[in-house]
Amino acid sequence: MKIPAKVHYAIVIMTDLAMQNKKAxxxxxxxxxxxxxxxxxxSQILNRLKNAGLLNSVRGGVSGGYRLQKLPSEITIKKIIDxxxxxFCICPGKDIKTDRPVDDAIRAFWEQIGTxxxxxxxxxxxxDLVKKEKNSSGGxxx
Numbered sequence: 001m002k003i004p005a006k007v008h009y010a011i012v013i014m015t016d017l018a019m020q021n022k023k024a025x026x027x028x029x030x031x032x033x034x035x036x037x038x039x040x041x042x043s044q045i046l047n048r049l050k051n052a053g054l055l056n057s058v059r060g061g062v063s064g065g066y067r068l069q070k071l072p073s074e075i076t077i078k079k080i081i082d083x084x085x086x087x088f089c090i091c092p093g094k095d096i097k098t099d100r101p102v103d104d105a106i107r108a109f110w111e112q113i114g115t116x117x118x119x120x121x122x123x124x125x126x127x128d129l130v131k132k133e134k135n136s137s138g139g140x141x142x
Contacts, residue, residue: 009037010045010084011077011129014054018072018130025058025065045084052083072127081121090114 012035020026032042046066049055054075055066068075081088091107091114 004085004088005041006045006048006084007081007088009035009041010049010080012037013042013045014049014068014075014080014126015129015133017055017066017068018075018126019133022067025060025063025067027065030065049080049083052079054079054083068126072130073125075126076122077124077126077129078118078121080126090117 013031016031016035017026028042028046029039031037031046032039035042046055046057050057050066054069056069057066058064091110
């Protein structure tokens with residue numbers, strides 16, 4: 001299974017924002033530089049996250065930028081995934097034909113795995129990732 005780049009980087013960007021000063025606004029260029037992601041890609045992802053209600057954008061030149069709309073403990077990884085790539089699912093492709101008896105059993109297996117993974121995504125918050133990052137890096141910002 002491959003995780004789409006938009007999903008991976010949306011989680012990276014949200015974790016980056018959660019680790020910064022909670023009252024400060026963070027520019028897309030600062031995130032792009034800190035995370036070594038292209039500015040255009042960061043801007044595209046930030047727009048999706050903002051449209052999903054996960055971020056606030058603040059206009060204002062030097063003082064403009066983005067900040068989390070909710071506390072990190074209120075933002076699940078599932079919400080970030082859904083904002084970044086609404087069509088992302090862990091399921092067999094639609095091009096797989098189900099004209100063999102075994103296909104139905106295998107499709108049910110993948111659906112069960114997908115359900116279990118989504119439950120895990122729903123139970124994991126941005127705060128959980130921030131804590132893991134702080135523990136693994138000694139508290140420095142990502």
